[in-house]
Amino acid sequence: MTEAVWKFMADRVYHQVELVGEMSPPWDHIDADFTEFDSDLQDSPSLAQYIPDGWEGRNLLVRPRPVCAAVRAVLAPLELSREAGHWTVHPAEEAAVEELLPLTRWPLPAARRVDDAEVLTRAAAVGRARDAFVRLAAAFLDDQADLPAASRAFSDAIGPVADTSPEDLLKGRGGGPHACGSLRRRTRLGLIGKFLDDIAFDHARRCR
Structure with missing residues (x-):
């Protein structure tokens, strides 16, 4: 089931x-x-x-996903803080979120069959997102803001993926045409992107 x-x-x-x-x-x-x-x-x-025996998503279901778990662990308290109204807003936050959102989108389409080149492309997207998180965290001079701390946590969570060599990425992708490993790498960004979308929505609502 x-x-x-x-x-x-x-x-x-x-x-x-x-x-x-x-x-x-x-x-x-x-x-x-x-x-x-x-x-x-x-x-x-x-x-x-x-669910036929050859369903390619089964590999994704049974394989451990420690980085996904790390991203979810980072997001859980942040989401609770936002929902409770405890998120500390910063004047530069809205522009920063707009910069990050294009880097944290879900892979399109999610079930797309991918080759080795696509695996490396998606992994490179994780690296660009990690670099953006690091840059954003350093750009905020106000330690009272929540977004810089969140960005540092996001960077730490996806760091193991961004630091993986191309050879190891291709070795770990598995044999299926959906390249479950690469899909998980972008799924981690999608989880972060969903949270950033919520932050952007909060800003838009305050401007109404």
């Missing part, structure tokens, strides 16, 4: 996904047009049909 959820999310990474139950308000809108897996219905596909 865990693999089914992963595959569903991978297939619909850019879709709006909402969890609903039989008592949820949107239920009436989907009741006439949805697919139920592994049910007693005649046309219901089994989980084995939905």
